[in-house]
């Protein structure tokens with residue numbers, strides 16, 4: 001039987017791997033009903049319906065589902081090249097959209113999606129789950145407090161070697177277009193600054209199992225003149241980092257290091273008057289401390305989606321509103337353009 005009494009009547013579009021998370025998040029809430037599952041491969045939609053014993057109706061296309069169901073919210077969990085069509089179709093039909101990252105596979109399309117959200121007056125919020133991680137939040141609070149003075153350089157090292165199947169192996173820029181959005185967005189989150197320029201060198205090592213460039217080095221200049229440098233590989237053969245990357249932030253009075261997991265340490269220059277007798281002229285004395293990570297009630301996808309639902313209720317935009325997220329996606333596509341042209345580009 002259809003459940004149309006719930007506040008959020010949801011169509012899930014794209015019933016692949018990530019749809020599991022989205023369906024679970026909705027089914028855990030009392031105010032949500034999944035009314036339809038859409039996938040051009042109907043077997044995928046039917047599988048999800050059975051997996052979660054849903055009453056939802058299955059469709060092979062979103063327009064049909066929108067015409068038949070009284071939905072007011074769409075989850076876009078399709079591959080990136082289908083995001084624009086999915087999101088704009090849903091917004092124009094009067095639904096709000098929570099969508100997977102990245103907003104789109106081109107910057108021009110992502111900009112049109114923001115315009116469409118504004119023109120229709122419907123909300124479009126983007127999943128940026130890797131913003132909601134205790135280490136990242138603790139590091140951000142640490143930097144906001146200016147305990148080490150002014151930030152000069154933010155360095156992120158991302159080294160992993162996942163053996164994906166599917167769309168990522170065929171993309172031109174799998175690392176930058178599909179993954180680096182998280183790290184770039186984290187740099188904006190940490191510093192509170194948008195990027196103003198980028199130089200990127202993208203390449204595919206001889207041992208890479210991807211068709212497109214699996215490695216990249218990017219240099220971003222941020223609004224306040226600080227520099228964010230990114231070194232990434234999606235075909236690392238060892239010494240891997242966390243999925244959150246490994247971070248080093250160099251400040252005027254010290255350096256803070258986050259390993260992307262539980263370890264957050266800093267070294268701070270001891271002021272001259274407080275130094276021990278061992279420090280000779282011309283040397284600096286450092287004190288090293290560990291920072292305890294802040295607890296977070298919810299993390300990852302759950303935290304991001306919870307903020308999205310709260311935003312629909314309060315009207316207060318979430319952090320990952322499309323108008324904010326466009327600044328992260330711009331970093332992605334300007335980096336790719338820089339790699340293609342060999343030029344430093346303004347954002």
Ligand SMILES: NC(=O)c1ccc[n+]([C@@H]2O[C@H](COP(=O)([O-])OP(=O)(O)OC[C@H]3O[C@@H](n4cnc5c(N)ncnc54)[C@H](O)[C@@H]3O)[C@@H](O)[C@H]2O)c1
Pocket residue numbers: 013014015016017018019038039040041044077078079080082086100101102127128129166167178
């Ligand atoms: N936030 C994260 O941490 C995270 C992690 C993995 C994937 N993702 C994102 O989630 C999205 C989906 O990734 P996935 O791993 O589930 O991919 P997937 O390939 O497993 O599934 C995609 C599904 O979408 C279906 N599909 C294709 N075109 C469609 C269309 N026009 N309309 C409806 N359905 C369509 C496919 O048939 C498939 O079932 C991507 O944008 C990806 O970047 C995010």
